[in-house]
Amino acid sequence: MKKHKEFNLGNVKLLSGKTLKSAKLIYQTYGKLNKYGSNVIILPTFYTGNHIRNEGFIGKNRALNPNKYFIISINMFGNSLSTSPSNASKSQHGNKFPEVTLWDNIYCQHKLITEELKIQKIALVTGWSMAGCQSYQWAAQYPDMVKAILPFCASSKTSIHNHVFLEGVKAALTADKNWKNGKYTKQPVEGLKAFGRVYAGWAFSQNFYREKLYKKIGYKNVKNLLDDWANDHAENWDANDLLSKLKTWQLNNISSNPLYKGNYIKSLKSIKAKTILMPCDEDLYFRTEDNIFEKKFIKRVSLRPVSSAYGHCAANPGNDRNFEKKLDKNIRELLD
Numbered sequence: 119m120k121k122h123k124e125f126n127l128g129n130v131k132l133l134s135g136k137t138l139k140s141a142k143l144i145y146q147t148y149g150k151l152n153k154y155g156s157n158v159i160i161l162p163t164f165y166t167g168n169h170i171r172n173e174g175f176i177g178k179n180r181a182l183n184p185n186k187y188f189i190i191s192i193n194m195f196g197n198s199l200s201t202s203p204s205n206a207s208k209s210q211h212g213n214k215f216p217e218v219t220l221w222d223n224i225y226c227q228h229k230l231i232t233e234e235l236k237i238q239k240i241a242l243v244t245g246w247s248m249a250g251c252q253s254y255q256w257a258a259q260y261p262d263m264v265k266a267i268l269p270f271c272a273s274s275k276t277s278i279h280n281h282v283f284l285e286g287v288k289a290a291l292t293a294d295k296n297w298k299n300g301k302y303t304k305q306p307v308e309g310l311k312a313f314g315r316v317y318a319g320w321a322f323s324q325n326f327y328r329e330k331l332y333k334k335i336g337y338k339n340v341k342n343l344l345d346d347w348a349n350d351h352a353e354n355w356d357a358n359d360l361l362s363k364l365k366t367w368q369l370n371n372i373s374s375n376p377l378y379k380g381n382y383i384k385s386l387k388s389i390k391a392k393t394i395l396m397p398c399d400e401d402l403y404f405r406t407e408d409n410i411f412e413k414k415f416i417k418r419v420s421l422r423p424v425s426s427a428y429g430h431c432a433a434n435p436g437n438d439r440n441f442e443k444k445l446d447k448n449i450r451e452l453l454d
Contacts, residue, residue, distance in 0.1 A: 122146050122169060122199070125230045133375060136216040139207045143230050144199040145169060145192040148176055149184035151237070160227070160243040161191045162252040165363055166355070168193050174435025175246075181449035187241070192230065194223050194252070196362035203300075203358035212358050213300025218366055220248075220255045221375045227252075228260060242452055243391075244268040246433040247404070248363070251276075251370045257391040258372040266452040267389075270396040270445060271433045273408040275382060276370040280403040283320055284364050290316045291357060300358050307352045313360065314351035315344050323400035323429035331427055335437060386415035393419040394448045398441070401430045422448060 127141040146169040151157065159182060161172050169191035176182045182189055193200040195218045203215035210216060231237045240263055243253040250272025257264045258274070273280075294309025296302050326332065327340065337343040351360070372378070373385035393416050395409040406423050413421045424441050426432035432441040 125234050127226055127229060130226060132216055132222045133219045134217050138201060138216055138218065139210055141201045141226065143192060143226055145190060145230065148189040149187050151188040155237060155239060156241060157187045158237050158240050159187045159189045160240055160256065161189055162245045162249040163193050163197055164245065164247040164249045165367065168197055168199055181446035192227050196359050196366060198356060198359050203362050204356040215358065215362055218362065219369050220252055220366060221259065224252060224255045224259050240264045242266045242268065244449060247271055248367055254372050257389040258385045261388050261390045264391045266392040268394045268396060268449055268452055271398050271401050271404050271430050273404050274372045274386065274412055276368055277405065277408055281368050283403050284368055287313050287316045288361060288364055306357050310352040310355060310357060311348035314347040318344055318347040320402050321429065321431045323402060323427050325400060325427035326429055329427055383415055386412055389416050392452060394452060395419060395421045396445065396448060397423045398429060398432045399423050399425050400427055403430065
């Protein structure tokens with residue numbers, strides 16, 4: 119496994135007016151930039167993702183083929199690799215970490231792309247869930263730079279229902295007596311486990327459980343799945359990091375910035391990129407209805423929902439081969 123790369127940003131003024139001190143982005147590249155600089159694909163990270171997990175979308179037999187494209191996988195702030203509560207400077211460590219938006223993430227990713235990598239054009243920005251939300255942000259924030267986007271199981275603005283879901287998992291985590299308002303000296307393990315258990319009820323659809331599809335992805339029974347989700351969150355995540363990204367997710371709105379001043383319709387109309395929207399019709403928080411609304415205002419757009427009982431996790435590599443095939447087909451169409 120090749121070592122990841124690091125881009126030091128120094129102090130970054132955030133949308134909130136606060137400063138993120140000694141900020142850095144951790145990223146990885148796959149493939150080579152062609153002589154025309156025309157084969158660049160940006161693949162941001164999803165909520166509990168990182169560049170390593172993103173490798174599940176990349177391969178010589180996949181649409182994201184490193185033999186053809188220069189793929190840049192960028193870890194968003196708060197994911198424990200790029201600057202996060204768990205690794206921030208002392209004055210911003212833990213619960214003192216400032217509020218970071220997707221605008222802030224893409225502003226810094228743009229600096230990486232243009233200043234460090236000397237890239238001026240992007241063929242495609244794509245990604246799952248929060249990574250897909252970042253693809254919208256890229257297209258609205260830098261409309262002349264992005265040729266195409268393909269957000270899957272994502273939206274350009276976090277819905278009220280999605281916001282409420284996130285409040286639920288947040289409440290499960292922070293109910294742990296060891297949470298201590300984020301000033302814990304040891305991880306609130308029981309809270310993290312509760313977070314994972316609640317999340318499992320939303321990540322898959324009702325039909326996933328009704329049809330016992332969990333057996334197809336290696337779980338003997340529901341208890342086995344719930345224990346795995348609980349232990350995964352307790353063993354692999356810092357509580358403040360999870361909640362920092364959760365806040366970023368809740369704040370997702372491509373118009374909440376100085377460029378669009380809250381005019382959501384204007385922000386959608388500003389997207390010049392050729393766009394394919396790819397929701398899952400049984401996703402419980404990024405609903406197809408959100409994408410139907412977006413389609414009314416994005417100029418060059420196609421809406422292609424996929425039916426899958428895996429719900430939001432239909433997009434997780436290895437879960438649903440039908441979703442994977444359709445994703446690759448749509449990506450190839452945008453890149454042709």
